[in-house]
Amino acid sequence: MASQLRLRSALALVTGAGSGIGRAVSARLAREGATVAACDVDGTAAQETVRLLDGSRSEEGAPGGNHAAFQADVSEARATRRLLEKVQASFSRPPSVVVSCAGITRDEFLLHMSEDDWDQVIDVNLKGIFLVTQAAAQALVSSGCHGSIINISSIVGKVGNIGQINYAASKAGVIGLTQTAARELGRHGIRCNSVLPGFIATPMTEKMPQKVKDKVIGMIPMGHWGNPEDVADVVAFLASEDSGYITGASVEVTGGLFM
Numbered sequence: 001m002a003s004q005l006r007l008r009s010a011l012a013l014v015t016g017a018g019s020g021i022g023r024a025v026s027a028r029l030a031r032e033g034a035t036v037a038a039c040d041v042d043g044t045a046a047q048e049t050v051r052l053l054d055g056s057r058s059e060e061g062a063p064g065g066n067h068a069a070f071q072a073d074v075s076e077a078r079a080t081r082r083l084l085e086k087v088q089a090s091f092s093r094p095p096s097v098v099v100s101c102a103g104i105t106r107d108e109f110l111l112h113m114s115e116d117d118w119d120q121v122i123d124v125n126l127k128g129i130f131l132v133t134q135a136a137a138q139a140l141v142s143s144g145c146h147g148s149i150i151n152i153s154s155i156v157g158k159v160g161n162i163g164q165i166n167y168a169a170s171k172a173g174v175i176g177l178t179q180t181a182a183r184e185l186g187r188h189g190i191r192c193n194s195v196l197p198g199f200i201a202t203p204m205t206e207k208m209p210q211k212v213k214d215k216v217i218g219m220i221p222m223g224h225w226g227n228p229e230d231v232a233d234v235v236a237f238l239a240s241e242d243s244g245y246i247t248g249a250s251v252e253v254t255g256g257l258f259m
């Protein structure tokens with residue numbers, strides 16, 4: 001799909017930008033003219049994303065580069081506050097597009113799951129999105145800027161999944177968090193939406209047992225896994241004014257899995 005320069009004036013903060021969906025989102029937003037602040041707990045991976053953005057040919061006439069990498073653990077409140085401070089100091093404005101992709105899995109059956117496996121997943125996948133959403137919204141509201149916040153949940157947050165009681169709870173929480181943020185921030189011109197990907201080929205799904213991967217492929221009506229770019233397409237739409245009257249939505253990008 002030919003990209004458009006819908007995001008020419010936007011500053012986009014992407015967390016989890018060092019891999020998979022976050023890297024694809026960063027590339028797509030840059031292709032549409034956004035300046036990207038690529039954040040990851042793996043700072044080297046974030047820097048690699050920016051190198052790829054700077055190396056890629058942006059659309060004719062798109063503002064050139066100026067992308068930047070930031071290292072931060074979004075599950076840490078002080079680190080997340082410092083991240084937003086650094087982004088605003090670097091670009092003299094708050095990010096008007098905020099995409100939370102940072103996420104982890106610690107899969108185990110309920111009967112055997114440790115408290116630590118529960119805590120780690122909730123801290124990154126749910127508390128991390130709370131911290132980023134809060135810090136970004138505070139910056140936007142205090143500067144009187146409008147914005148679009150896009151939180152990456154999962155289809156597992158809608159239907160659950162064997163071996164993922166922590167992950168499913170975190171992703172279901174992201175949906176409720178985003179709907180509440182949408183209700184509170186609409187009056188400030190800030191839209192908040194969730195994206196629920198299905199089975200997307202990234203390092204996260206690579207780790208799944210092969211027998212489970214074999215099972216799920218037969219359950220997808222479109223008959224194949226998705227790519228990170230399939231998710232990035234929807235994120236770019238939600239980031240742009242083409243979705244200007246959409247907030248509080250949960251958009252499934254699943255090939256029909258668990259529709």
Ligand SMILES: CCCCCCCCCCCCC[C@@H](O)CC(=O)SCCNC(=O)CCNC(=O)[C@H](O)C(C)(C)COP(=O)(O)OP(=O)(O)OC[C@H]1O[C@@H](n2cnc3c(N)ncnc32)[C@H](O)[C@@H]1OP(=O)(O)O
Pocket residue numbers: 105107108109154155156161162163164167197198199200204205208209211212215216
């Ligand atoms: C009828 C088939 C239904 C298949 C549905 C699968 C849905 C998956 C959708 C994923 C969408 C993407 C989600 C996205 O947000 C990104 C991710 O979260 S990627 C990670 C997704 N994680 C999982 O799906 C969990 C996979 N399972 C495991 O990692 C392990 O099984 C684990 C829970 C760690 C336990 O390992 P252990 O070695 O103790 O057991 P086994 O792996 O041998 O499994 C024992 C039997 O349980 C079956 N099993 C395990 N997980 C699932 C599952 N998610 N759905 C269905 N069945 C599962 C496994 O096949 C074994 O069955 P059997 O004894 O018959 O061989």
Ligand SMILES: NC(=O)c1ccc[n+]([C@@H]2O[C@H](COP(=O)([O-])OP(=O)(O)OC[C@H]3O[C@@H](n4cnc5c(N)ncnc54)[C@H](O)[C@@H]3O)[C@@H](O)[C@H]2O)c1
Pocket residue numbers: 015016017018019020021022039040041042045072073074075100101102103104124128152153154155196197198199200201202203204205
């Ligand atoms: N791949 C899928 O099938 C799928 C499906 C549904 C939802 N998701 C969600 O999409 C998002 C991206 O997943 P992915 O498949 O690209 O995974 P990935 O593992 O390729 O990328 C996740 C990125 O998040 C970063 N990260 C992890 N913890 C962090 C933290 N505390 N602070 C900052 N960065 C952190 C990692 O370093 C990594 O670069 C996740 O939230 C995941 O739950 C993925």
